[in-house]
Amino acid sequence: xxxxxxxxxxxxxxxxxxxxxxxxxxxxxxxxxxxxxxxxxxxxxxxxxxxxxxxxxxxxxxxxxxxxxxxxxxxxxxxxxxxxxxxxxxxxxxxxxxxxxxxxxxxxxxxxxxxxxxxxxxxxxxxxxxxxxxxxxxxxxxxxxxxxxxxxxxxxxxxxxxxxxxxxxxxxxxxxxxxxxxxxxxxxxxxxxxxxxxxxxxxxxxxxxxxxxxxxxxxxxxxxxxxxxxxxxxxxxxxxxxxxxxxxxxxxxxxxxxxxxxxxxxxxxxxxxxxxxxxxxxxxxxxxxxxxxxxxxxxxxxxxxxxxxxxxxxxxxxxxxxxxxxxxxxxxxxxxxxxxxxxxxxxxxxxxxxxxxxxxxxxxxxxxxxxxxxxxxxxxxxxxxxxxxxxxxxxxxxxxxxxxxxxxxxxxxxxxxxxxxxxxxxxxxxxxxxxxxxxxxxxxxxxxxxxxxxxxxxxxxxxxxxxxxxxxxxxxxxxxxxxxxxxxxxxxxxxxxxxxxxxxxxxxxxxxxxxxxxxxxxxxxxxxxxxxxxxxxxxxxxxxxxxxxxxxxxxxxxxxxxxxxxxxxxxxxxxxxxxxxxxxxxxxxxxxxxxxxxxxxx
Numbered sequence: 001x002x003x004x005x006x007x008x009x010x011x012x013x014x015x016x017x018x019x020x021x022x023x024x025x026x027x028x029x030x031x032x033x034x035x036x037x038x039x040x041x042x043x044x045x046x047x048x049x050x051x052x053x054x055x056x057x058x059x060x061x062x063x064x065x066x067x068x069x070x071x072x073x074x075x076x077x078x079x080x081x082x083x084x085x086x087x088x089x090x091x092x093x094x095x096x097x098x099x100x101x102x103x104x105x106x107x108x109x110x111x112x113x114x115x116x117x118x119x120x121x122x123x124x125x126x127x128x129x130x131x132x133x134x135x136x137x138x139x140x141x142x143x144x145x146x147x148x149x150x151x152x153x154x155x156x157x158x159x160x161x162x163x164x165x166x167x168x169x170x171x172x173x174x175x176x177x178x179x180x181x182x183x184x185x186x187x188x189x190x191x192x193x194x195x196x197x198x199x200x201x202x203x204x205x206x207x208x209x210x211x212x213x214x215x216x217x218x219x220x221x222x223x224x225x226x227x228x229x230x231x232x233x234x235x236x237x238x239x240x241x242x243x244x245x246x247x248x249x250x251x252x253x254x255x256x257x258x259x260x261x262x263x264x265x266x267x268x269x270x271x272x273x274x275x276x277x278x279x280x281x282x283x284x285x286x287x288x289x290x291x292x293x294x295x296x297x298x299x300x301x302x303x304x305x306x307x308x309x310x311x312x313x314x315x316x317x318x319x320x321x322x323x324x325x326x327x328x329x330x331x332x333x334x335x336x337x338x339x340x341x342x343x344x345x346x347x348x349x350x351x352x353x354x355x356x357x358x359x360x361x362x363x364x365x366x367x368x369x370x371x372x373x374x375x376x377x378x379x380x381x382x383x384x385x386x387x388x389x390x391x392x393x394x395x396x397x398x399x400x401x402x403x404x405x406x407x408x409x410x411x412x413x414x415x416x417x418x419x420x421x422x423x424x425x426x427x428x429x430x431x432x433x434x435x436x437x438x439x440x441x442x443x444x445x446x447x448x449x450x451x452x453x454x455x456x457x458x459x460x461x462x463x464x465x466x467x468x469x470x471x472x473x474x475x476x477x478x479x480x481x482x483x484x485x486x487x488x489x490x491x492x493x494x495x496x497x498x499x500x501x502x503x504x505x506x507x508x509x510x511x512x513x514x515x516x517x518x519x520x521x522x523x524x525x526x527x528x529x530x531x532x533x534x535x536x537x538x539x540x541x542x543x544x545x546x547x548x549x550x551x552x553x554x555x556x557x558x559x560x561x562x563x564x565x566x567x568x569x570x571x572x573x574x575x576x577x578x579x580x581x582x583x584x585x586x587x588x589x590x591x592x593x594x595x596x597x598x599x600x601x602x
Contacts, residue, residue, distance in 0.1 A: 021329040022322065025149055028110050029157060035102045039158050042099030047165045049092035050307065051173060056085045058300030099158055107153035114146045114332065121336055141331050144214060148328030156321035163311040163318060170311075174304040178293060181280050181301045185308065192269045199265030206258045207324055213251045220244050273309050280305060348427035354418055354434045354515035357382040357405060357546060361414035364404060373412065375400050375569045380562070382516060382546040389557030390550040391587065392566030398550045399440060400569075402520040405548075406432050436514035438522035440550075442501040449478055450485035452504055456512040464511065471537045472507035473530055474500065498525035506534065510541065517547045523556050531556055554591050563587070 030036060060081045122138065175182035221244065284301060287293035362378040375397040382388055390398045403409055404416060407423055416423040418431065444452050453468060454460050465485060469475040477500060481487045489496060489504075496504070502525050509517065517538075523531045532555070538547075551557050558577040565573035565580065565587045573585050580587040 021326050021333065024333065025110075025152060025325060025329055026157065028113070029106055029153060032106050032109060035106050039099055039102040039106070040161070042095045042097075042102060043158055043162045043165070045095030046092060046099055047162060047169065049088050049095060050166065051169055052088050053085065053092070054173070054300045054303035054307065056081060056088060057303055058296035060085070061296040061299045063296075099162070100154075103154050103158045107150045110153060111146050111150040114149065114336075115142065117336060118142050118146065118332070121338070125338070138335070141335055145328035145332040148324045149332065152321045152325030156318055156325060159314065159318055159321075163314055166311045167308060170304050170308050174301060174308070177297055177300050177304070178284070178287070180287075181284055181305075184276060184279055184283060185301075185305050192272050195265050195268050195272075199261050202261050203258055203323070206254050206261065207327060210251060210254050210258070213254060217244075217251055277302070277305060349421055349425050350427050350430050351418060351421075351434065352430070354431075354546065355384065356417075356419055357516065358417040358420075359401075359414070360417060362404065362411050362416060363413035364400060364409060364411050366400075366409075373569055375404075377570060378414070380564055380571070380574075382548055384515070384546055385543050386562075387542060387547040387549065387560045389560035389563040390548065390566060391552065391554070391557055391563060391590065393586070394552075396566040397569040398566055399520055402437065402439075402518050402548065402550055405516070405518065406435050406437060433512075434515045435518065436509035436512045436516065437518045438502075438505050438509050438520060440521035440524065442498070442505045442522070444489050444496070444501055444504060446489070448486050448488055449481075449504065452489060453485075453507045453511060455508055460511065465507075468507040468511040469504075471510050471534070471541070472503045473534050473537070474503035474507055499527075499530070502526060503530075503534070510538075515545055517542065517545055519547070519549045519551075521550050521552060523549075523551060524553070528553075528555055535559070554587075554594050 060078065063077055063081060119142070122142075171182065171185070174185055280301060281298075284293060284298040288295055288298055358381050359378045363373045363376045365373045378397075378401065380388060390401065392398055400409075404411060405423075407416075407428060410424065418426055423431075445455070450462065450465055451458065453465050462485060466475055469478060469485075478485055478487070502522050506519075506522060523534070526534070531553070535556070549557050549560060554577075557563055560577070562574060563577060563580060564571050565585065567586055573580060573587060581591050582588075
């Protein structure tokens with residue numbers, strides 16, 4: 001199913017915005033026309049069979065009473081009525097199954113579609129988007145809010161027609177049986193429906209608070225699990241427990257408030273129902289004694305009243321499902337309607353190979369209100385067979401440059417050219433498929449070593465995987481493991497050292513076979529010997545590929561064809577290693593700090 005994304009309803013206010021949300025959800029349901037038709041057949045059959053039962057039961061009571069008074073032994077009419085009751089009950093069960101099964105089927109398909117659409121939307125968002133919205137918040141929306149929409153489909157959509165039909169038809173039949181008892185019954189329907197509606201509207205506000213609090217709770221829990229080593233290292237367990245308990249208490253308190261509102265409404269509805277039922281028995285009993293009503297008619301009235309109890313009670317549940325769908329839909333469609341700031345339109349130019357990357361006076365800053373640019377006036381070129389190194393103090397903008405090339409962020413001023421074409425005019429997917437970025441923050445999936453290395457092409461044979469692992473100098477370690485390449489790395493690669501994770505990430509990008517290698521401080525966790533060994537093995541690959549190496553270590557970039565020295569977002573010096581250490585500057589200072597014994601040589 002393809003859910004078309006329209007303008008976000010968040011700009012609307014009041015009930016118009018709420019109606020917009022519900023209309024969108026209902027339109028999604030109408031996509032499954034066959035299931036909708038089957039569901040309404042279930043509704044019609046369920047209501048019809050349910051309305052027949054009071055009549056059959058009342059007639060059975062009158063027939064039995066007549067047989068008792070007449071002393072007749074002919075029970076054929078009772079047998080017919082009994083079989084009719086059983087048959088109608090069976091039909092009621094069948095139609096209830098049709099209704100529930102198809103309703104659940106629609107709900108699950110819609111929730112599946114929404115999950116897919118939600119995940120796809122998040123995949124298309126920019127880094128800046130994920131910088132602003134915490135993962136815990138997104139997870140809450142992708143799980144709880146989709147579940148809220150799903151509940152509306154099962155308890156709100158079909159049940160609305162079922163309950164409305166049952167209440168209207170049941171009330172009519174009750175009035176037709178005895179108008180006075182029908183009027184008394186309305187004394188039950190009106191206050192109970194009002195109580196149910198008011199309590200559920202109060203619950204809507206509480207539910208919205210709980211949704212927001214769960215987002216905070218998920219965020220705290222996620223941070224605790226991911227940063228468990230930092231927490232333990234700093235002895236912050238008590239602080240984290242207090243912070244988590246604070247968020248947890250808010251959720252618990254609001255949940256208890258919701259339970260209190262629900263319990264109060266349920267108790268009041270139960271009281272009104274029993275009070276009206278007693279009143280009907282008192283009035284109906286007098287009518288039976290006076291001969292104005294048969295026992296069967298009174299039985300019908302009591303059953304109709306009992307039948308009306310369920311829909312009237314469910315009115316509150318329906319209101320709650322509508323309220324929850326509006327709340328959840330609003331939060332969910334806010335994500336689904338958001339437009340990625342970096343376009344991925346298919347009309348963009350496709351590229352099959354990256355021959356040259358040119359930075360033409362590029363400037364960029366992460367925050368628009370920032371007074372200074374994070375990188376400013378950057379000019380350099382990357383071409384096949386040429387290795388460019390980037391070095392500079394922390395925060396000088398080195399990693400920012402590596403993030404601009406795959407267009408994780410858009411440049412503020414200037415332009416980046418790929419094969420003389422502006423980066424903004426190139427389709428993102430083929431562009432990124434030709435770039436091999438080894439980030440300074442190594443991420444490994446909770447899967448096997450083979451799957452992590454072959455992530456770009458899962459179908460590759462093991463020989464290719466081993467070849468890439470050998471170049472990254474990680475094969476011997478993997479081969480020493482009991483399960484070798486089928487070893488699970490654990491969540492975020494917790495079972496591996498920093499150097500092992502970096503080498504797996506390097507192997508993963510080698511196997512991708514890109515046109516441009518970007519090593520963003522990806523040798524930092526390696527000893528100098530392993531660093532040098534890997535770089536030497538990479539030389540045959542780099543002859544036909546452009547390479548950008550970002551490092552804090554002189555030894556990692558000393559062999560580069562050109563070294564760019566950065567400071568405060570600008571390139572302050574450039575040249576080869578020997579040229580840069582022969583003159584005063586940041587590069588020479590770093591070299592002397594890292595190689596105190598070699599200062600006299602140069």
